[in-house]
Amino acid sequence: MSAAPQHAPKMAQLSLSDRLGPWMPVLLIPILIVLGFLAIPSTSSWLTLTVSGLAMGMMIFIMASGLTLVFGLMDVINFGHGAFVSVGAFVGISILLMLGHMTEAPSLVLNLLAVLAAVLVAMLATGAMGWAFERVIVKPVYGHHLKQILVTVGGLIVVEQLIIVFWGPEEIYLMRPEALQGAITFAGAALEKYRLVAVGVGLVVFAAMRFVLRRTKIGLIVRAGVENGEMVQALGYRLRLVFVGVFIAGSALAGLGGVMWGLYQEVITAHMGNQAMILIFIVVIIGGLGSVEGCFIGALLVGLMQNYVAFLEPKVALISNIGLMVAILMWRPMGMIPVVKAK
Secondary structure (H helix, E strand, O other): OOOOOOOOHHHHHHHHHHHHHHHHHHHHHHHHHHHHHHOOHHHHHHHHHHHHHHHHHHHHHHHHHHHHHHHHOOOOOOOOOOHHHHHHHHHHHHHHHOHHHHHOOHHHHHHHHHHHHHHHHHHHHHHHHHHHHHHHHHHHHHHHHHHEEEEHHHHHHHHHHHHHHHHHHOOOOOOOOOOOOOOEEEEEEEHHHHHHHHHHHHHHHHHHHHHHHOOOOOOOHHHHHHHHHHHHHHHHOOOOHHHHHHHHHHHHHHHHHHHHHHHHHOOOOHHHHHHHHHHHHHHHHHHOOOOOOHHHEEEEEEEEHHHHHHOOOHHHHHHHHHHHHHHHHHHOOOOOOOOOOOO
């Protein structure tokens, strides 16, 4: 009679840290929120800062998600991504100024319709701009990262100068639509209406991207192309068209983020996209290049960190996100949720 096999189940052999490993990036968000609650003496201030941080993180995610998609599938380092943010902001805000009779009306429906129109036009404009950018600037330098950096930075500078030509060099100040101004009071905290809307928009964008990437055929092709592009092409799919579609989608998302960011700051400049690129690259790097989920988690961490530290120690706020990036990369050098490509 042979002895029974003595193999223990694999899960029993895993340590607690190994079991929690895949979930640790997600747990960082509630951990940071709890640490903020412990560090900030006023509950109302903590709640206000938390909502503000989540809103900021959602808008950064919208701007950064397009960039991480482009890098994940196309292996393109696009330093010109900020140009789409700036153009989206200027186009969208121009539409809102044209629809002043709707934005000034004390009607939430009219205000949201005006914002929706501005967002759609901005996304169409930046999507078309992304198609031209990919064809003229990015396509000749596929596979050459150094050349990609040089030509996309050059493209960013050109677009910024074109913005100055069309809209002028001055900053454009704006007011949010009537129904999105002010704040509501909850548990003694003042929660700005627009920031609550921004949180909702960010969640919708993230849910839509997750659905498309995981529940649709085009999403399956995109994810397969990220892992093994040669196999996808061998199966007869035109991965080149997928590349272009992803670049257009990423550019359109940057346009959406530009409109949201402009309304958040209530001022737009030709260089606003370039300035936002610092936070965008931090989010893309710590999330894991090519990972939408990692980008989402990283954006929320950056937004919360920025607001908590700015309240507790304003002088440290400038370097807080750099410190966050260093800490995460020391823990996970490839980012929190890296995308592993087939060799």
